[in-house]
Amino acid sequence: MSLLRVLPRLFLFVLLVGFLASPESFDFAFKPLVQTNAPAIYNQGDLATLTLLHVRMVLFATLLATVIAVTLAVLVTRPFGAEFLPLARTVVNIGQTFPPVAVLALAVPAMGFGNGPTLVALFLYALLPIFENTMTALTTVPQNVTDTAKGSGMTPFQIFRQVELPLSLPMIVGGIKISTVIGFGTATIGSTVAAKTLGEVIIAGLQSNNLAFILQGALLVAALAILVFDLLSMLERSLMKWKAA
Amino acid sequence: MRTGLEKTGVLMAALILVSTFALPFIVVKPNRILQGQGRSLIEALPSGSGMALTAAFIIAALCLVVRLPSPARLAITIAALLAAVLALGGAAHAGLPPGNAYARVSPGSGFWLLLFSLSLAAVDVIAKLRLAPASRLLLLAIASAAIGGIFASGILSDISVMKEYANRADAFWAEMSRHAMLALGSMLVAFCIGLPLGVVCHRISLLRAAALNTLNILQTIPSIALFGLLILPLGWVAANVPGASAIGISGIGTAPAFVALVLYSLLPVVANTVAGLENVPREANDAARGAGMTDLQRLVSIEFPLTFPSLLAAIRIVLIQNIGMATIAALIGGGGMGVFVFQGLGQSAMDLVLLGALPTVAMSFVAAIVLDALVDFSTTPGTEARSA
Numbered sequence: 001m002s003l004l005r006v007l008p009r010l011f012l013f014v015l016l017v018g019f020l021a022s023p024e025s026f027d028f029a030f031k032p033l034v035q036t037n038a039p040a041i042y043n044q045g046d047l048a049t050l051t052l053l054h055v056r057m058v059l060f061a062t063l064l065a066t067v068i069a070v071t072l073a074v075l076v077t078r079p080f081g082a083e084f085l086p087l088a089r090t091v092v093n094i095g096q097t098f099p100p101v102a103v104l105a106l107a108v109p110a111m112g113f114g115n116g117p118t119l120v121a122l123f124l125y126a127l128l129p130i131f132e133n134t135m136t137a138l139t140t141v142p143q144n145v146t147d148t149a150k151g152s153g154m155t156p157f158q159i160f161r162q163v164e165l166p167l168s169l170p171m172i173v174g175g176i177k178i179s180t181v182i183g184f185g186t187a188t189i190g191s192t193v194a195a196k197t198l199g200e201v202i203i204a205g206l207q208s209n210n211l212a213f214i215l216q217g218a219l220l221v222a223a224l225a226i227l228v229f230d231l232l233s234m235l236e237r238s239l240m241k242w243k244a245a
Numbered sequence: 246m247r248t249g250l251e252k253t254g255v256l257m258a259a260l261i262l263v264s265t266f267a268l269p270f271i272v273v274k275p276n277r278i279l280q281g282q283g284r285s286l287i288e289a290l291p292s293g294s295g296m297a298l299t300a301a302f303i304i305a306a307l308c309l310v311v312r313l314p315s316p317a318r319l320a321i322t323i324a325a326l327l328a329a330v331l332a333l334g335g336a337a338h339a340g341l342p343p344g345n346a347y348a349r350v351s352p353g354s355g356f357w358l359l360l361f362s363l364s365l366a367a368v369d370v371i372a373k374l375r376l377a378p379a380s381r382l383l384l385l386a387i388a389s390a391a392i393g394g395i396f397a398s399g400i401l402s403d404i405s406v407m408k409e410y411a412n413r414a415d416a417f418w419a420e421m422s423r424h425a426m427l428a429l430g431s432m433l434v435a436f437c438i439g440l441p442l443g444v445v446c447h448r449i450s451l452l453r454a455a456a457l458n459t460l461n462i463l464q465t466i467p468s469i470a471l472f473g474l475l476i477l478p479l480g481w482v483a484a485n486v487p488g489a490s491a492i493g494i495s496g497i498g499t500a501p502a503f504v505a506l507v508l509y510s511l512l513p514v515v516a517n518t519v520a521g522l523e524n525v526p527r528e529a530n531d532a533a534r535g536a537g538m539t540d541l542q543r544l545v546s547i548e549f550p551l552t553f554p555s556l557l558a559a560i561r562i563v564l565i566q567n568i569g570m571a572t573i574a575a576l577i578g579g580g581g582m583g584v585f586v587f588q589g590l591g592q593s594a595m596d597l598v599l600l601g602a603l604p605t606v607a608m609s610f611v612a613a614i615v616l617d618a619l620v621d622f623s624t625t626p627g628t629e630a631r632s633a
Contacts, residue, residue: 033477081252083251083252083253084252084256086369086372086373087253087368087369087372090369090372091365091368093613093617094368094610094613096565097565097610097612097613098606098609099565099568099569099572099605099606099609100569101569101572101573101583101602101605102569102572102586102602102605102606105586105589105598105599105601105602106598106599106602108590108595108598109595109598109599110354113593181465184467185467188468188470189467189468189469189573192469192576199467199469202467202470202473203469203576205473206469206577211473211474211476211477214470214473214474215470215474217467217470218466218467218470218471218473218474221466221467221470222462222465222466222467222470225465226462226465229465
């Protein structure tokens with residue numbers, strides 16, 4: 001059963017690595033999509049490098065967002081930060097309506113073109129789901145569990161470390177999962193402001209009317225997003241089992 | 246009411262003080278592209294009025310720190326917001342060198358931070374008031390009217406963004422309506438396809454897994470790419486299906502953008518329909534069957550009304566997602582507010598970028614507030630009885 005589920009993903013991963021290692025061997029698959037003289041494989045840069053840069057940018061932004069979002073969520077769920085809780089909820093709710101392109105466009109006047117505004121947009125956009133999930137997880141830890149911990153003489157910090165945090169982990173990972181998948185898509189848009197990501201491939205395709213380029217960029221981003229989504233889902237499930245045990 | 250310090254107020258007061266003292270309130274630029282020089286609030290307004298306003302903001306910041314009744318806080322923040330906007334208009338008027346048609350005055354980081362912290366304060370108070378959905382809609386209407394009034398009055402007409410607007414007012418409204426048409430129209434079509442699909446998926450569990458998985462994968466395709474990938478099939482349809490090009494279908498332009506938005510909208514619609522139908526209590530269905538209702542009657546008069554809140558939630562997700570994504574349609578000639586964003590990025594004219602981005606954000610906010618209120622309406626006890 002579990003092998004049946006892992007096998008297609010494994011195949012996708014092998015295909016992804018194979019394509020990045022030697023894009024030219026897939027020439028036959030993209031050839032029918034282009035006019036006779038146009039290149040079928042992206043030729044304005046190394047696809048593997050762009051993929052690595054894309055992944056690096058998303059991971060860096062998500063990692064930073066995770067640290068900040070979890071810290072903030074922990075602070076607003078402590079007694080001294082409780083006054084900030086309703087405000088935090090509202091801000092998260094409103095913030096998530098902000099379109100990613102708008103975040104990107106508004107970051108450009110402040111930071112100029114390049115990787116900077118994309119990193120900021122990715123970071124800001126990743127903050128909200130992680131923060132929301134962490135906050136929800138920490139506020140829904142069953143009261144009797146924390147009461148028992150308190151009764152057995154645990155300090156608030158011990159309760160947090162040994163009870164609240166482990167119980168909340170699966171949901172925190174769930175938030176990171178949502179953020180990462182959104183991040184992969186948003187990083188693509190970043191290429192419109194000259195960030196070095198796989199969006200370059202797609203935009204080059206749009207500009208030279210080359211469908212093969214667009215498809216390559218799209219498939220690479222989609223494959224990455226699916227693989228990372230599955231990896232984090234697996235982590236989420238095993239944390240869930242661990243929590244139940 | 247307890248007396249003492251308001252912790253959230255301390256944060257906002259700190260932001261207000263930083264924005265009035267440490268950051269430029271306006272930026273004066275020699276033309277619409279070149280970098281400009283920042284001026285603080287005190288320097289930006291003539292003859293002591295800058296001083297007076299700065300003092301007023303300090304007082305407002307102090308008022309936020311102390312515990313005050315919510316209506317008083319709301320009144321103070323709204324007054325401060327109005328003052329900030331009026332000051333911006335006045336500063337732009339004063340900052341423009343006379344007779345120079347090329348110079349521009351843009352809002353500086355200080356103004357934006359001031360706007361942000363005051364809005365945060367207003368949102369905080371409004372959240373604490375726990376208004377009923379109807380009052381929230383009323384508040385939204387009043388706020389929209391006030392903002393519209395400010396723009397119509399011409400107070401802000403010397404601001405760089407408004408100058409960009411003045412140069413292309415007709416195009417602005419044309420793209421705005423195209424943007425709304427793209428977002429709303431694609432949502433409507435997505436519901437026409439997604440609702441029946443959701444009902445079928447609910448009945449046949451094998452189809453459910455397949456459909457939801459496909460739609461999930463579709464969502465991971467980056468929006469720019471999906472827009473681009475639809476160029477070929479739609480171009481083929483336009484060339485080979487009689488009458489298709491006559492109704493406006495073509496490879497580039499609005500059609501691929503519209504289809505892409507429909508595809509992205511399908512997942513939330515189908516998923517929420519299925520989830521909503523699954524949450525219909527078994528007793529309700531059993532009772533309907535016992536009363537001799539046919540499957541169709543049951544669907545229309547029992548299941549759909551009970552699924553309604555879930556469908557409204559889908560509308561909220563789809564509409565906000567579409568308003569954001571429609572911006573990218575401009576990259577393939579689909580129009581919408583993205584036209585200004587990408588034109589501005591291309592010319593590195595940041596005021597033009599703002600002209601495209603700010604209305605998009607405003608549209609998303611309005612959609613979110615209205616739909617949140619509607620969702621609350623539909624889940625408030627007592628309303629089901631009326632709608633059933």
